[in-house]
Amino acid sequence: MPPILRSCLAGLCAAMLAAQAQASTAARDLGLPFNGRPGPLDAITDVPGVLVGQATLISGAADKANGPVVRTGVTVVLPRGKDSDAAVTAGLFDLNGNGEVTGQAYLQDYGVIHGPIGITNTNAIGQVYAGIQQWTSRRFGSAIWPVVGETSDSTLNDIEGFHVTAETAQAALEAARGGPVEEGGVGGGTGMICFGFKGGIGTASRIVSVAGKTYALGVLVQCNTGARRVLRLGGAPVGRELADRWLPCTAITPPLDTELPPCGPDGTGGRWKRDQGSIIMVVATDAPLSSLQLDRLAKRAAMGLARLGSYSGNSSGDLMLAFSTAPGANDTEHGASPTTPQLPNGDIDPLFEAAVDASEEAISNALVSAQTMTGYHGHRAYALPHDTLKAIMAKYGAQ
Template identity: 45%
Template sequence: MTRPRARDLGLPFPGTPGPLNAITDVPGVAVGFCTLTDPAKKMRTGVTAILPRPGTEPQPVWAGHYALNGNGEMTGTHWINDAGYFLGPILITNTHGVGAAHTGATRWVVGHYADYFANHHAWAMPVVAETYDGVLNDINALFVQPEHAIAALEARSFGPVAEGSTGGGNGMITYEFKGGTGTSSRRITLGGQDYTVAALVQANHGIRPWLTILGKPVGELIPDGAFYGTEMGSIIVILATDAPLSGLALRQLAKRAALGIGRGGTPGGNNSGDIFLAFSTGNPGPMPQFAPPLTARQELNIELLDDLYLAAVQSVEEAVVNAMVAGEDVPTVKPEGRTCRALDHTRLREIFAG
């Protein structure tokens, strides 16, 4: 059964999405999942993989990073802040799965770029991010293993992206509704060229009274089933674009994810890790150590990027709602005996029909 997305319910999100309304609308970007579910073991977790560049030739992925609230983890960002790029995939999992996912990603990268690692003094520094799924999953059982990260990478696809309880989003809660993985994209034109900017989120943040969707106080209008009372989660946002951008512009783009999640009502709670990464598939080329002394890269004039920033904000806003719309009722494991409810589609339709 294919579940509807937010636009299918009549929510009038602004902007023009790409054909899939997903991060895979950015040419070359692939997404894969390994989803682990076993109610008998109190297991509901997994790994999400994003691969920015196809092929087995190592190429830098130009990137920028921003943390609105640091109560969380995203590995590799110190190097991104210094060098402006990373190599290989991005993985998102649960808080206690970061080490296992990092090991799996390293094994995969070493194999995927086999010649590079065999014949050069190459090193892997994967980007691995997390949010806490300990309400719906026995996080202390350490279910996520390196092979699950590899499985997510091997399952990568350039097509539609499954949302909700998929991959690392499997055990996540958003505004006290079942949340998880969500994605959206926007098409824009700058300088006579068409570009795509898109978001993938692992949404695990917010409390019910905060929730606002396109200006409607949805959390107040659908209060049923709320059980947190205080912020207990986080959100990871990955922004992708094919627009050629400088490292400075990519950092500025990553910052706009904060405005995107803010449209949903969160103030960035103290217990939330709100961590964002923006990357560009523009300017393909060799790893810097193999490049000539003088290099040239194209980049859009930062004075002309307002439409790109707006597209990022819109993509993040819609991706979070898509994560909730894809949710289903799930029993809690800590505390036991409760249910994390899905966002009621009928009531959401009624709110926007009125």
């Protein structure tokens, strides 16, 4: 049973069922071309040991005046699963700093991340931080200093209501598992908007050969960034073709699956003409890389974002993390030392290429998987229309 239906049966989001205008799918299913060899799941969970958990909060009817309108949640990535808080070697790249990732000082000085990585909305950083600390304290005997990233869902979610709690984060942690990862408007990505369309969580992976050995690389993104007009998918100028159609609007009628006229140059659709909003990108691999090499790998995720047309605008927080699950993280504070040799710099180009390719596909999946949503103050974010997208791809010979 789809998670959104489970929530609705629990009485949380009955009003949202009408917003599901098209079936969830992946970008590859629509014929978008991508480079590289994907893993079996085409997800970050193709990296052995990596788990993903999500908790989705949807309640309140957008066309009602009473009660909060909640469209938010938490997504967590567990580099070493639920049974270990051992460090993983890690890196960070700040493409544009109008956003927040906690734990940067420790990450940059020691080159490691301990325990789960949390992703949520801007006002829930503290609650998710506390939830991860409480969960790790109970599970491992001491609280870690978590890494938590954010993007703002204030257009669709009552973000000032602080509906995400420490318990929400713990629910996401308990739900963490391997296998397929749900994408689109789920978890931390529930209320996010990407390139002017409904966005959220996306993931992809690549299998690469380096110096005769095979490694997995996976990417998970929470996409809430991008100007509509610059969007490119498979090289086709999708944003230019759809610049004035399916703009975010405040009208409640006509039905949600009906195309509305443009909101106008100064209407609610106008803000999506700017590259703003933020994206968190997490790159995972089992290849043995140093923290410096992982800094460099995180930069390549930014190149995947650029393939979709983003220029990382002034008002966007675009932050990239990368970690390696190879044993022997250099956690100097606790006396550990590396036990696995890192790859030579001259051999890591296949991983750089994989990070670019998987990042491009993960963001594309966030767009293609998301479904139309109406939220706070009646704001509506339209799903990227699949049939129209396929027609544009055919027009430009991108299929």
